[in-house]
Amino acid sequence: MATSADANPLLSSQKSSDSGLQAVLHPLVLLTISDYITRHALRDQAGPIVGALIGLQHGREITIEHAFECATLPKDGDIILNADWFGRRLDQMKQIHKSPQLDLVGWYTVLPKSGPTPSILPIHNYLLAEHNESSLLLAFHSDEAVDHSVGSKLPLTIYESNYEVDEPRAGDQGEDKEMRDGEPPLKLKFRELPYSVETGEAEMISMDFVARGAGSATVVEPRELNQPGKDTKGKQPEGRAEEEVGEHILSRDDEEMIAALTAKANAVKMLQSRINLLTTYLERLPPSYLSTSNSPRVEGQASDGPHTTPSHTILRSIQALANRLSLLVPSNTEAFEEEMLSEANDVHLMGLLNNVMQSMTEARGVGKKFSVVEGAKNHTRKVDNVMVVDRGSFLQGPGDLNV
Structure with a gap:
């Protein structure tokens, strides 16, 4: 911690366990942040990624349950929150989450692994002064999110802020120290907090929906634009058009x-x-x-590295x-194999019965179609016979005169 504090002047030299504060993070917050970052990158939007965190605080435990993105404004070279928009949006979120009543517990942004930067101080100071004097900062590390590995730590860090005395380093002034009257100035410092991930029953439904969507996701190539010299007046064959439309439908x-x-x-x-x-x-x-005593040791084995x-x-x-x-x-392999064979036979039998039922349904459909065709043929024969009888009644006899 001392090394990181020396590299980043905004980091505190105190240990995270001194305050006893602990954060509990919910997966919906991670989904909201990742969705915001993805949309911001794909749309090539300008400006920083800033959002608010709402949750509950029980003693020294803070739960982060929901998040929403925030609108920012440039001011004197810094980035600040749109106070009017943020106030209305926060009131709306409080009205939605009334049971239990959630409140602002912090905010999030994208930061490097080295820690907070001076550019975040205007927003953080505004939240400390106007909304919550113990607001947390969730720093999302996008570089680590790209190069993550299976089972690795989440690419984020949660910080708490407090005002500490900015003591000079021992090597800056040597043995002679300057004597100053009054209290030393206080500066805002950030200290890393331990956190845990907790999932609720409602969040499990959302996580399952996201997992299903990710499992069926496919890469779709961008649609080609019509070239100026390309003739698009002709119609494509119907079969090819249907094939292109239904190619990625599951x-x-x-x-x-x-x-x-x-x-x-x-x-x-x-x-x-x-x-x-x-x-x-x-x-x-x-x-x-x-x-071991039983296995002979191979010379040079396990000695390298x-x-x-x-x-x-x-x-x-x-x-x-x-x-x-x-x-x-299983202790009894033969009984296990017999049971497996019986289960396989049951599965195959159910498949055969399903095929028989489908064949019967198809045969019934063929019988209905055959009866319709035969009925149409009989009707045609009857009509032809009636027309022949009617035509014979108008024929002249041998004694009739043709005038």
């Missing part, structure tokens, strides 16, 4: 299947990464931990995990 069953397969694939990737981590940890143990510090707690956990693997294998 049914609901396909979307659910893709979402389920995507979730399983992500789970397998996570499991594989954890297995690789355990394997790497065991391979980098010192040779004394790898060699740095070794990890052995942890008996981790080794016991790995041993317990390996011992539990035998419980997953």
